[in-house]
Amino acid sequence: MARKTTTRTAKKTAPVKPPPCEPCEGSGQVAITVRVGRKRRPVGQQDGICLTCFGTGEADS
Known part of the structure; x- marks a missing residue:
């Protein structure tokens, strides 16, 4: 008995978000x-860029 072979399509995975x-x-x-004064x-406080991710907001692995 001959076996039927079918081609399988590759499943696409969603990109992994860091x-x-x-x-x-x-x-x-x-x-x-x-800080002010002698x-x-x-x-007070002001906004500054994050030096860990350099402003991207995504953690490095």
């Missing part, structure tokens, strides 16, 4: 404390 960066939580920006007292 996890979000932990320090910036995926936003790409972190809060940096602004005693360098903190007066």
